[in-house]
Amino acid sequence: MPKKISNRIEHHPILTFVKGRLVKFYFEGKELQGYENEPIAAALIANGIKVFRITEKMKRPRGFFCAVGKCSSCLMTVDSKPNVMVCVELLKEGMKVERQIGRGKLV
Amino acid sequence: MKKSDSEFEIIIVGSGPAGLSAAAVAAELDAKIAIIDDNPIVGGQLIKQTHKFFGSKSHFCGVRGIDIAKILEKRIQHPNITLLLDASVVGYYEDNILGVLQKERFIKLYAPKIIFATGAAENLIAFPNNDLPGVYGAGAVQTLMNVHGVLPGKRALMVGSGNIGLIVSYQMMQAGIEVVALIEILDKIGGYNVHAAKLRRLGVPILTSHTIKYATGKDFVTGAVIARVNKKFKPIKGTDKRLRVDMICLAVGLTPLSELLYQAGCEVIYIPELGGNVAWHSENMETLKNGIFVAGDASGIEEASTAMLEGRIAGACAFESLHGKNPKAQEIIQEAKKELREIRQGPFGTKPRIGKEKLQTIAP
Ligand SMILES: Cc1cc2nc3c(=O)[nH]c(=O)nc-3n(C[C@H](O)[C@H](O)[C@H](O)COP(=O)(O)OP(=O)(O)OC[C@H]3O[C@@H](n4cnc5c(N)ncnc54)[C@H](O)[C@@H]3O)c2cc1C
Numbered sequence: 130m131p132k133k134i135s136n137r138i139e140h141h142p143i144l145t146f147v148k149g150r151l152v153k154f155y156f157e158g159k160e161l162q163g164y165e166n167e168p169i170a171a172a173l174i175a176n177g178i179k180v181f182r183i184t185e186k187m188k189r190p191r192g193f194f195c196a197v198g199k200c201s202s203c204l205m206t207v208d209s210k211p212n213v214m215v216c217v218e219l220l221k222e223g224m225k226v227e228r229q230i231g232r233g234k235l236v
Numbered sequence: 237m238k239k240s241d242s243e244f245e246i247i248i249v250g251s252g253p254a255g256l257s258a259a260a261v262a263a264e265l266d267a268k269i270a271i272i273d274d275n276p277i278v279g280g281q282l283i284k285q286t287h288k289f290f291g292s293k294s295h296f297c298g299v300r301g302i303d304i305a306k307i308l309e310k311r312i313q314h315p316n317i318t319l320l321l322d323a324s325v326v327g328y329y330e331d332n333i334l335g336v337l338q339k340e341r342f343i344k345l346y347a348p349k350i351i352f353a354t355g356a357a358e359n360l361i362a363f364p365n366n367d368l369p370g371v372y373g374a375g376a377v378q379t380l381m382n383v384h385g386v387l388p389g390k391r392a393l394m395v396g397s398g399n400i401g402l403i404v405s406y407q408m409m410q411a412g413i414e415v416v417a418l419i420e421i422l423d424k425i426g427g428y429n430v431h432a433a434k435l436r437r438l439g440v441p442i443l444t445s446h447t448i449k450y451a452t453g454k455d456f457v458t459g460a461v462i463a464r465v466n467k468k469f470k471p472i473k474g475t476d477k478r479l480r481v482d483m484i485c486l487a488v489g490l491t492p493l494s495e496l497l498y499q500a501g502c503e504v505i506y507i508p509e510l511g512g513n514v515a516w517h518s519e520n521m522e523t524l525k526n527g528i529f530v531a532g533d534a535s536g537i538e539e540a541s542t543a544m545l546e547g548r549i550a551g552a553c554a555f556e557s558l559h560g561k562n563p564k565a566q567e568i569i570q571e572a573k574k575e576l577r578e579i580r581q582g583p584f585g586t587k588p589r590i591g592k593e594k595l596q597t598i599a600p
Contacts, residue, residue: 146385169386179369179456192369196376
């Protein structure tokens, strides 16, 4: 069974969230669930994943930061493609998401 | 590209309150418009604002930001308006040609008039470990929480007591995040008392004359060390306090997004009261570069109501610069200028008023 999604807002006094279909995707080979067409970053954070990549030189962990596709903090490898900004790239069923180490590898 | 091919008379970059207001006015006056925004929905900052807005009655005071966005969206349902969403303007080329990246497609668009209503970017502050996952801008927290319904953390430190810091703290509490403390380096809060009072009622400590020294954590934030500061804003020895938090939210101001205006060759000037570098603009929101207008936070950090008014002026003036003087346009412009003056006479309009006046005194 996939792990229960934990960091979702269940009840909000003002907002209701309209979500897509619940789909499977993979993080570092592990099966997780997220909603189709939400940013990949939202699905990862909902599953408690914070470290999105490791920097090239200083080997520092990086994660979600600007949320609007400007800062490059959240670059990950998605379906073998490196440098994907997961804060704006939308989740699709079966996506394989990997932490990016350094600049990632071009295939 | 051949300019004669262009189907647009005015391109508006940004669909926040400024861009949408400009579009509504110009379309009504009968210009052909394109609005470009990098988000999948229109509204800019408004789509994340669940609180009831401050501002004047005629500008939706008391209406929630998310609902203002819906009202403005209705106003741009007009046959003269083409919307390009999920599309980023990534460059300005000579002769008013914009490079636009939409998904993986690159297109060039031309219009004789361009209005930049690109809003602002969040400021950062320097402290050790500020690059750890778990340190977020207030805007990012709002996006994740209010647009996507995901919690960025469980226990937060908020840095900054302007309206954004106060409001986002309240929004975090609404979403179920515990705000452990809100710190402010100045000796008094920057935002409205009503917003601070709401937080105090919820038991959130608001610590003035405090700063963050560093974040702790190896892979992500697990804590923060704060300290009291002296009159020179330096941490006072022996006042360190260690907070157990898993997120640090920064609300330390905004800077106008002026890059594209730079690139377009506009005269860009540093005006601290407007939040940083802004393109010089007249009271008609026209820059020194022929055919280029600016409106909203991109022309100086202010608020939604003034962004809408500046948008209306820019839209009407852009129309007049294409089609000549027009009584309806004049009416819109004069009315909006009058309302802008009124808002800037108010206590919270002082800074932008001084900033805008400074611009006019260094008029070319
Ligand atoms: C937490 C918070 C609370 C606030 N509360 C209030 C309030 O109560 N009352 C009030 O009056 N104001 C309030 N404001 C301020 C108000 O939201 C802003 O002043 C207003 O949204 C500015 O409008 P704008 O149209 O200039 O820019 P924005 O709303 O920022 O819109 C700019 C748009 O342009 C897009 N864009 C930028 N660059 C590009 C590009 N290159 N290509 C494509 N698109 C681009 C952006 O993505 C964005 O959608 C608040 C702001 C915040 C953050």
